[in-house]
Amino acid sequence: MTFTLRWGIIATGGISTKFAEDLFIDPATRESDVAHKIAAVGSRSVASAQKFIDRLQSNPSPNQWGEVGWNAWGLEHGVLDGAKAYGSYDEVFADANVDAVYIGTPHTFHHANAKAALLAGKHVLCEKPFTFDLEELDELIKIAKEKNLFLMEAVWTRFHPIAYALQDLLKSGRLGKIKRMSADFSMNFEPDTRPDSNRMVDPEQGGGSLLDQGPYPSVWAMLALHQHPDNTDSDPRVVASYQKVYERSGVDAASTWVVSWKDFADATLVTDMTASGFNDACAVITCEEADVALAYPPWRPERFTIVPHASFEPGSIKERETNEFPATKAGGGMHYEADEVARCIRDGKTESERMPLAESRITQRWLDDVRKAGGTVLKDRKSTVGQ
Ligand SMILES: NC(=O)c1ccc[n+]([C@@H]2O[C@H](COP(=O)([O-])OP(=O)(O)OC[C@H]3O[C@@H](n4cnc5c(N)ncnc54)[C@H](OP(=O)(O)O)[C@@H]3O)[C@@H](O)[C@H]2O)c1
Known part of the structure; x- marks a missing residue:
């Protein structure tokens, strides 16, 4: 059976929107051997989290790449089934249905958000720049190693x-x-x-x-x-x-x-x-x-x-x-990095060989x-x- 990674997305800004859209793209367009599901979305306001989910659920305007109906495959295949809207990030970290958290907050919040997610036992994919400085990154790496959790900087371009x-x-x-x-x-x-x-x-x-x-x-x-x-x-x-x-x-x-x-x-x-x-x-x-x-x-x-x-x-x-x-046959190309995270977690790896933590350092x-x-x-x- 295909491994499905259950994502919690935190923040509902520009890049989280693009990342979420790409989880709806048919994996057949890229020979993927893993699947994705959005289990939860967290925002500073529950209304904003719900609006984010509603947009993905509805038949929205073309995505950023001008593609109409980009969400059809994902909706048919349950990518958004049961997705919960939360008015805080902590509720996403506490959700037992979330395996991995995608962090799409501004740079200076990455460390605190990723740390909280790791301490709650979640794997983490964090937007670039990974943290504000190396000291912050080293603390995240230490926590991830101690808790045997996957951690990666979301440098999607590496996978193109x-x-x-x-x-x-x-x-x-x-x-x-x-x-x-x-x-x-x-x-x-x-x-x-x-x-x-x-x-x-x-x-x-x-x-x-x-x-x-x-x-x-x-x-x-x-x-x-x-x-x-x-x-x-x-x-x-x-x-x-x-x-x-x-x-x-x-x-x-x-x-x-x-x-x-x-x-x-x-x-x-x-x-x-x-x-x-x-x-x-x-x-x-x-x-x-x-x-x-x-x-x-x-x-x-x-x-x-x-x-x-x-x-x-x-x-x-x-x-x-x-x-x-x-870059891709459909969508924007963030699905490659999402696939990498899913594959690594499926295989019990705590870091990606293509985007190693040593290179983020x-x-x-x-x-x-x-x-x-x-x-x-x-x-x-x-x-x-x-x-
Ligand atoms: N990989 C890429 O190609 C790429 C492209 C663009 C950006 N990024 C990275 O992604 C991160 C976010 O960028 P973005 O363009 O998505 O930013 P954005 O559109 O401004 O969205 C940031 C989101 O963070 C949340 N947030 C939490 N605390 C905040 C605060 N004090 N002020 C403002 N927003 C706050 C908000 O979501 P809620 O209100 O829902 O909590 C907001 O919508 C940055 O670190 C950036 O470097 C990566």
Whole structure:
């Protein structure tokens, strides 16, 4: 019988909506061997939790990908049967019908929410950035290990077909050795038009570009460089960084940092919440024989192009080659990470080999180092461990 993971979703904001929608997608569109069910939704108000469930239950407007009737398969197959609406997150953690909790609250709440879920005996999938800082993450890892529970950062992009294809290309040796890379998540959130309470603007919610956007250039550096067989450095560190302050609230408008993998390669990583991203490339990996450019957006690219070097500095690759890798046949692509969680829990694993906790620790440390070296209001903010 197919293993079914029973989810409790906490928070009813933007990303929880997308995650929940993807649980309704027919697994046949992605060769899945697990199933999902939404057992409970928790919100700061019960009305909001009920509204979230009602929208999934009704015949709503097209989903974020313009798909009409996206919930039909899920409704037919009981994804929402018996789902409970709660006016608190704690009630979700206490629900015996919930196996795993998805955390879709703002960054600065991830630690407290994930800790409470783990202490209540639930497996956890937590949105990025995992926590505000490494100290918070280490406490979660400790609790998860002690209680033998699954814990993972929700870096959904790692599970997309293009992520595997890019790694296969880089490992194949066709492009020669990797020399260096850059990756950039810029997107104009137009912060000046947002209220002070907006999570990109508000320091209390960990606002600014670094914590929100930073996980995405990081994911490409981790996949392309860190996981490359030529890399022997298990602890790549930030060697230079700069943050541009968004004066209105003191968070960062943009951040740039360089990470070095000793005896291998360096990555220059950029985030910016005030400028649009470059459509043709959100990451460029420079190799001996050619470059690889990954098309925007960094959270869900669907195309990369192998670009020959300039004629005065030729590599062995002479022709430009574009390769398409649709993120998914239906839905947004968050179902891959949900499947990974279900598979791991079914198999008794406490972490994912594709998204290991050690790699979350590395990128969390980068965010800490850039923030602490910068001049924003979050520079000296303490972790919530022990509070
Ligand atoms: N993986 C991705 O691609 C992706 C994309 C976007 C965001 N994210 C991550 O997901 C998290 C949430 O982002 P989002 O865009 O979904 O945010 P959002 O739309 O603002 O939703 C956040 C939700 O958190 C809950 N919440 C609890 N305490 C809150 C507080 N003090 N102020 C505001 N909201 C509070 C609210 O839900 P209730 O009222 O129901 O409790 C709110 O709807 C962030 O950490 C972000 O980095 C990930």
